[in-house]
Amino acid sequence: MNLPSELLAERQRFLTRRWFFRDCGVGLGGMALASLLRNQTHAAATTAPTDDGTRNSLMPRHPHHEARAKSVIYLFMAGAPSQLELFDHKPSLHKYDGQPVPKDVLKGQTYAFIKPDSAIHAPEFTFHQHGSCGAWLSEALPHLAGVVDDIALVKGMTTDAFNHAPGQIFMNTGSQQFGRPSMGAWVTYGLGSESQDLPGFVVMNSGGGLSGGSGNFGAGFLPSVYQGVPFRKGSDPVLYLSNPPGISNTLQRKTLDAIKELNEQRLGRMGDPEIATRISSFEMAYRMQFSTPDLVDISREPAHVLEMYGAKPGESSFANNCLLARRLVERGVRFVQLFHEAWDHHSDVKGGVKTQAGLTDKAAAALIRDLKQRGLLDSTLVVWGGEFGRTPQVEVSAESGSKLGRDHHPQAFTYWLAGGGTRPGLSLGETDEFGFNVIKDRVHVHDLHATILHLLGFDHTRLTFRSQGRDYRLTDVHGEVVDKLLT
Numbered sequence: 435m436n437l438p439s440e441l442l443a444e445r446q447r448f449l450t451r452r453w454f455f456r457d458c459g460v461g462l463g464g465m466a467l468a469s470l471l472r473n474q475t476h477a478a479a480t481t482a483p484t485d486d487g488t489r490n491s492l493m494p495r496h497p498h499h500e501a502r503a504k505s506v507i508y509l510f511m512a513g514a515p516s517q518l519e520l521f522d523h524k525p526s527l528h529k530y531d532g533q534p535v536p537k538d539v540l541k542g543q544t545y546a547f548i549k550p551d552s553a554i555h556a557p558e559f560t561f562h563q564h565g566s567c568g569a570w571l572s573e574a575l576p577h578l579a580g581v582v583d584d585i586a587l588v589k590g591m592t593t594d595a596f597n598h599a600p601g602q603i604f605m606n607t608g609s610q611q612f613g614r615p616s617m618g619a620w621v622t623y624g625l626g627s628e629s630q631d632l633p634g635f636v637v638m639n640s641g642g643g644l645s646g647g648s649g650n651f652g653a654g655f656l657p658s659v660y661q662g663v664p665f666r667k668g669s670d671p672v673l674y675l676s677n678p679p680g681i682s683n684t685l686q687r688k689t690l691d692a693i694k695e696l697n698e699q700r701l702g703r704m705g706d707p708e709i710a711t712r713i714s715s716f717e718m719a720y721r722m723q724f725s726t727p728d729l730v731d732i733s734r735e736p737a738h739v740l741e742m743y744g745a746k747p748g749e750s751s752f753a754n755n756c757l758l759a760r761r762l763v764e765r766g767v768r769f770v771q772l773f774h775e776a777w778d779h780h781s782d783v784k785g786g787v788k789t790q791a792g793l794t795d796k797a798a799a800a801l802i803r804d805l806k807q808r809g810l811l812d813s814t815l816v817v818w819g820g821e822f823g824r825t826p827q828v829e830v831s832a833e834s835g836s837k838l839g840r841d842h843h844p845q846a847f848t849y850w851l852a853g854g855g856t857r858p859g860l861s862l863g864e865t866d867e868f869g870f871n872v873i874k875d876r877v878h879v880h881d882l883h884a885t886i887l888h889l890l891g892f893d894h895t896r897l898t899f900r901s902q903g904r905d906y907r908l909t910d911v912h913g914e915v916v917d918k919l920l921t
Contacts, residue, residue, distance in 0.1 A: 491659050491707075491714065492634050494626045497891025502855025502921075503815040504628070505763045506621060506886065507770045509756075509798055511790075512602060512644055513777030514847070516824035516840050518869050519787040521848040522589055523561040523570035526867040527826060531556040535827060539870050546596055547780060548829050548841045554868065555828035555840065558784035567859030574791040577799035583859045584802050584811070585852045586919055590863020590872040593822050593879050596844045598778065601821030602646030607654065608883055608908045612646075615654035615899070616662065617883060618769035620908045621890060623660045624897050628766030631721040632729070633663035636767055638759075640667070640752040640793075641775035651771060655901040659711040662771060665730075665758070667750035672726050690716055729765065732757050743800040753797035760804050763814050777820055780829050781839040802852050815854025815889055823847025826868045846872050849882065855889045857921050877916055884913035889920070 518524060534551040543550055559572040565583040578585070595601035600610040607614040615623070618635040627634030637651045644650055651662030665672060694713055701709040732740070732754060733747040740746070744753040752774050759770040774794060779786035798818060805811040824840035824847070846865045852858070864874035884894040887908065894913055898905040 491657060491710065492622065492627045494628050495624065497625060498893045498896055499891050501889065501891030502812075503853070503889045504813040505766075505768050505770070506618075506815045506817065506854070506890070507759045507763060507801065508618070508772070509794075509801075509816065509818040510602075510606070510650075510771060510773050511777050511794070511818065511820040512641065512773050512775035513598070513779075514601070514820040514822050514824060514842060515777040515790070516779060516783050516787055517589070517846070517848040518557045518824060518826060518840070519559050519783060520572045520575060520791070521570075521587060521850075522846070522865055522869050524557060524826070524865075524867065524869045525561075527554055527869065528556040530554045530868070535868055535870060539866065539868060543845070545825065546842045547831065547834070547836070548825065548827055552825075552827035552829070552841075554826050555783075555838065558787070565859065567861070569859070569861050572791075574787055575795050577796045581799045581802045581852075584806065585850045586856045586858065586860040586862065588849045588851065588862050588877050588882070588916075588919070589846075589865065590875045590877050591819070591823070591847045591849050591879075591882070592872055592876055593844045593847075596822060596842045598645035598821060598842075599647075601842075601844070602644060603649055605819075605821045605879055606646065606650040608880060608910055612649045613652075613654050614649075614906070615656045615660070615908070616649070616651045617886070617908060618651055618662050618771055619653040619656050619660040620887075620897060621769050623656050623899070624887075624892055625768055625890065627768045629768075630766075631718075632726070632762065632765055632767050633718060634767060635660065635662045635769045635771075636762055637662035637664045637771050637773070638667075638755040639664070639773040639775065640750065640755050641773065644773055644775050650773070655906070656899055657707045657711055659707075659714050662769075672730065729761055730758065732761070739804065742803065744796045751797075752794050753800075756797040756801045757804075760801060760808075760810070763805075763810065764808070779824070779839050780834070780841065781836040783824070783838060783840050786839075805853060811853035813854065815856065815886065816852040817849065817886065818851070819849035820847070826870055843870075845870060849877075851919065855921055856919055860919065862916070862918055875918065878912070880909045880913035881916050883909050885916045885919055888915045 532553050534553060540550045559574050561570045561572055563569065564571055564579040567583050569582045569587055571579050571582060593601060593604060595604045595610055603612060604610045606616045622634040653661035693716060697709055697713045732745055735757065743757045745757045752772065755772045759772060762770050776790050802811065802816060805814050823843040825843040827841065829836045829839040829841045846869060862875050863872060863877060865871060866873050887894040887897060894907060894909045898907045
């Protein structure tokens with residue numbers, strides 16, 4: 435197809451690597467020096483081939499300003515936990531239990547499954563103050579209560595989405611449209627990875643299937659080298675680590691070298707960055723054969739560490755994934771995301787929250803303790819939360835079988851963050867007496883993303899990628915850094 439000269443030039447810009455060096459603001463000299471130093475540092479410690487230029491996309495890079503955090507562990511509680519059963523203490527709801535929310539509070543609000551005038555449902559758990567900070571937490575979170583002085587509670591979160599798939603995509607990509615890069619992809623695009631032998635962005639799931647699917651950890655229009663790499667459930671999270679019978683390491687290396695040479699020839703002719711991704715993927719898979727068996731073998735952890743997490747070697751659980759997350763950031767992985775899709779409690783919110791808190795509370799608190807004991811919490815940002823919150827009103831439906839549940843609520847919910855330059859012991863944000871709307875220190879999804887990128891050393895307005903003729907960023911044209919969250 436004949437294209438105008440200006441479109442041909444634009445296409446060529448994306449089919450070469452020059453866009454990477456220009457748009458990321460990283461000089462060729464700096465990249466060459468980083469590559470040289472890195473190869474010198476690791477030359478004696480790895481059996482992988484030396485860097486050939488195709489792995490530069492994941493080489494460590496400098497952010498815009500001094501970073502507080504070097505890595506992120508994102509504990510995504512998919513399905514939307516009820517903040518009213520966990521974090522947002524609303525004793526006044528007991529006074530209004532069974533009554534409708536006043537119409538001046540509703541202001542035309544619509545819901546996914548209930549009518550706006552549905553009755554208020556009092557919280558199902560008691561709350562107590564904990565730690566030196568005096569933060570209120572539900573009795574469903576006894577372990578988090580023990581580390582509450584190390585976390586920052588953000589009680590004024592809001593989002594634009596009120597259904598699961600767009601809500602999850604929005605929380606993870608900054609857009610309700612499928613096909614945008616996830617936060618983990620943006621972070622590895624901007625910072626690269628400090629790990630030679632593991633992916634820069636690793637994903638694990640301990641619950642059911644995600645409503646937003648793989649788009650929650652995809653690369654969108656970024657080169658696919660930045661997408662999240664899923665580790666499977668169970669005792670064998672990475673398949674095919676061992677060579678098949680009759681294939682030695684030497685033969686496999688020769689085979690990969692031959693494939694690599696063919697791919698490089700094609701890359702030289704086409705300039706397609708996806709070919710570079712393919713080369714990088716083959717090489718990463720080869721290196722993971724040597725690095726991953728030790729990584730996933732949590733039986734080597736001391737007994738007291740396994741007990742602290744509630745982790746059991748050979749099982750699939752959120753606890754095991756939390757322990758693996760710590761082991762991954764120790765090895766230089768930039769972004770680890772744990773999905774736990776089990777919080778969608780349209781019925782029996784009390785029983786659902788009790789069950790899921792029982793599966794996640796101990797391990798999440800242990801992760802904070804473990805990182806802190808190892809001197810990693812200052813450089814690791816831990817983020818906990820779902821796609822939206824839950825209504826103060828009850829959900830009851832004979833047709834669906836729902837009873838004593840809560841519907842989707844985008845106006846107010848809670849996140850917590852720990853480490854990485856966040857202010858420990860902080861409770862930020864306040865909702866009205868019904869827990870319905872944020873009345874103080876509102877934090878939108880775009881603001882949370884801007885703050886996370888700031889802690890990683892980025893001006894979120896400058897971390898951009900040009901696609902389809904315009905510059906995109908994680909926060910779109912929105913987002914303000916929440917200074918109150920920072921130390």
